Amino acid sequence: MAGNGRKLRSSGWFGGRDMHGFIHRSWMKNQGFGPENFDGRPVIGIANSASEVTPCNAHLDRVAEAVKRGVWKAGGFPLEFPTMSLGEPVMRPTTMLFRNLMAMDVEESIRANPFDGVVLLCGCDKTTPAQVMGAASVDLPAIVVTGGPMLNGKFRGRDIGSGTDVWRFTDDLRAGRMSLEDYLEAESCLSRSAGHCMTMGTASTMASMVEALGLQPPGGAAIPAVDSRRYALAEYAGTRIVEMVGEDLRLSKVLTRDAFENAIKVNAAIGGSTNAIVHLLAIAGRLGVQLRLEDFDHLIRDVPFLVNLQPSGEYLMEDFYYAGGLPVVMKELGDILHENALTVTGRTVAENVAAAANYNQDVIKTRAKPINVGAGTAVLRGNLCPDGAVIKQSAATPALMQHRGRAVVFEDIEDLYKRLDSPGLDIDESCVMVLKNAGPKGYPGMPELGNLPLPKKLLEKGVEDMVRISDARMSGTSFGTVVLHVAPESAIGGPLALVRDGDMIELDVASRRLHLDVADDELARRRQAWRPRAPASERGYVRLYIDHVLQADEGVDLDFLRGGSGSEVPRHSH
Numbered sequence: 001m002a003g004n005g006r007k008l009r010s011s012g013w014f015g016g017r018d019m020h021g022f023i024h025r026s027w028m029k030n031q032g033f034g035p036e037n038f039d040g041r042p043v044i045g046i047a048n049s050a051s052e053v054t055p056c057n058a059h060l061d062r063v064a065e066a067v068k069r070g071v072w073k074a075g076g077f078p079l080e081f082p083t084m085s086l087g088e089p090v091m092r093p094t095t096m097l098f099r100n101l102m103a104m105d106v107e108e109s110i111r112a113n114p115f116d117g118v119v120l121l122c123g124c125d126k127t128t129p130a131q132v133m134g135a136a137s138v139d140l141p142a143i144v145v146t147g148g149p150m151l152n153g154k155f156r157g158r159d160i161g162s163g164t165d166v167w168r169f170t171d172d173l174r175a176g177r178m179s180l181e182d183y184l185e186a187e188s189c190l191s192r193s194a195g196h197c198m199t200m201g202t203a204s205t206m207a208s209m210v211e212a213l214g215l216q217p218p219g220g221a222a223i224p225a226v227d228s229r230r231y232a233l234a235e236y237a238g239t240r241i242v243e244m245v246g247e248d249l250r251l252s253k254v255l256t257r258d259a260f261e262n263a264i265k266v267n268a269a270i271g272g273s274t275n276a277i278v279h280l281l282a283i284a285g286r287l288g289v290q291l292r293l294e295d296f297d298h299l300i301r302d303v304p305f306l307v308n309l310q311p312s313g314e315y316l317m318e319d320f321y322y323a324g325g326l327p328v329v330m331k332e333l334g335d336i337l338h339e340n341a342l343t344v345t346g347r348t349v350a351e352n353v354a355a356a357a358n359y360n361q362d363v364i365k366t367r368a369k370p371i372n373v374g375a376g377t378a379v380l381r382g383n384l385c386p387d388g389a390v391i392k393q394s395a396a397t398p399a400l401m402q403h404r405g406r407a408v409v410f411e412d413i414e415d416l417y418k419r420l421d422s423p424g425l426d427i428d429e430s431c432v433m434v435l436k437n438a439g440p441k442g443y444p445g446m447p448e449l450g451n452l453p454l455p456k457k458l459l460e461k462g463v464e465d466m467v468r469i470s471d472a473r474m475s476g477t478s479f480g481t482v483v484l485h486v487a488p489e490s491a492i493g494g495p496l497a498l499v500r501d502g503d504m505i506e507l508d509v510a511s512r513r514l515h516l517d518v519a520d521d522e523l524a525r526r527r528q529a530w531r532p533r534a535p536a537s538e539r540g541y542v543r544l545y546i547d548h549v550l551q552a553d554e555g556v557d558l559d560f561l562r563g564g565s566g567s568e569v570p571r572h573s574h
């Protein structure tokens with residue numbers, strides 16, 4: 001029973017005085033659980049995405065133990081279960097292909113089991129949105145605890161950041177500025193503790209997004225994975241989820257339109273990843289919250305960019321935590337946010353962050369002295385991207401934000417790798433690099449290929465950035481003048497498919513325009529001649545994915561997974 005006398009969902013399993021109750025309780029007792037655990041107390045599922053092939057989440061078993069302490073303390077009954085896990089640095093062809101599969105796993109695992117509330121343990125990029133998407137389609141009380149970032153990388157006396165410095169070192173190696181020996185030494189200096197990427201990449205961004213949405217307790221995004229305070233926070237989450245069950249504080253009561261607007265604005269303030277766009281659109285789609293691609297542009301035009309973290313700035317997540325973390329940012333944003341939005345603490349955003357203090361104004365700037373204003377995501381339109389494309393302004397080169405250049409086209413990633421360093425490649429720094437067939441259906445899975453490496457001969461000349469355009473995503477740790485998420489994608493005949501070497505392309509970020517300067521009748525001729533490629537697979541999940549995945553402007557979820565199926569107790573199993 002909940003405190004208000006409401007019968008809990010778990011009683012549908014453990015409350016029966018019949019064969020069904022006997023079966024559900026008896027087999028659970030083989031783990032040594034005494035009969036009092038089945039007396040109607042809240043049953044809390046702990047969704048654990050720990051895996052040795054997801055190194056960023058490999059420590060989550062310890063986090064789960066801390067959550068359990070909190071659940072026991074509050075009088076609940078914690079039951080941990082494994083979920084699919086998506087290891088960004090290991091999985092091929094891309095974790096994004098499997099985000100929706102993991103979300104299905106999480107959704108069905110929650111609904112099929114006797115849970116009254118859930119704690120979601122995640123960390124690596126896609127594991128956070130996948131768990132929230134799945135949980136949203138069930139809509140029980142839910143609280144997120146991310147695993148926290150790694151400690152700062154340390155290489156020869158200086159801090160180095162996940163992803164961001166890998167791209168830099170790799171460019172240095174290819175340009176002959178770094179020896180292979182040094183490069184390999186740096187590899188061992190980068191990832192030196194448990195946790196996820198410690199730049200403001202996608203994992204840190206999504207951890208911040210769930211905190212901004214009100215789903216993660218305040219401060220949870222930035223505490224390093226190995227800091228004892230993460231485990232204290234996890235214990236609090238275990239205690240709090242039991243109370244949330246009593247309050248019937250379901251996920252849909254937290255994830256309102258206001259909460260999504262807060263997350264979008266916070267993403268601009270932290271210089272967060274463009275990947276937040278597809279993930280927030282997908283989560284909103286599970287709850288019927290109307291969110292459009294344009295919201296990621298018009299909502300942030302007055303938002304100050306405050307957080308000086310790589311890849312857009314200098315510092316790393318450990319510094320962010322010591323400076324005060326996300327509560328400082330949200331307090332600084334103040335009335336730019338919906339301060340009355342409800343969070344999992346049972347308090348509002350304003351109440352959660354009231355006591356936050358900024359301990360380092362070089363890491364977290366003030367609203368009076370921001371890095372700049374309105375420099376988050378820009379959503380582009382034009383004949384090259386009728387359904388939109390995005391560019392992260394804070395990571396781009398200002399001089400390239402208005403640019404007209406000759407297209408150098410790569411038909412797919414294999415074509416790019418084959419020709420990129422060829423001395424005969426007809427390219428200079430004024431060109432626009434175009435990559436096709438890297439979208440949701442085309443790759444499949446919309447991989448993080450959008451920050452195309454620059455040709456070696458240009459790196460050797462000292463070129464550091466060029467305009468690049470694709471239907472891919474890019475790692476949240478990446479930087480450059482990179483136009484991403486072009487929709488519709490090239491594999492389904494979007495205009496990107498029609499671009500040819502030598503075409504002129506115009507990018508004008510200020511007027512949100514991306515234009516292919518080719519006459520309409522010529523484009524019509526090319527469209528007539530265009531033929532789709534054969535799908536990457538004729539069977540299994542990949543086939544299902546290709547047949548049903550939505551385009552980038554709609555969040556790249558599977559069409560039939562939008563919405564939810566609720567938390568009704570399913571039919572008997574025996």
Ligand code: FES
Pocket residue numbers: 056087088089123124125162196197201203
């Ligand atoms: Fe897992 Fe970056 S690779 S968070």
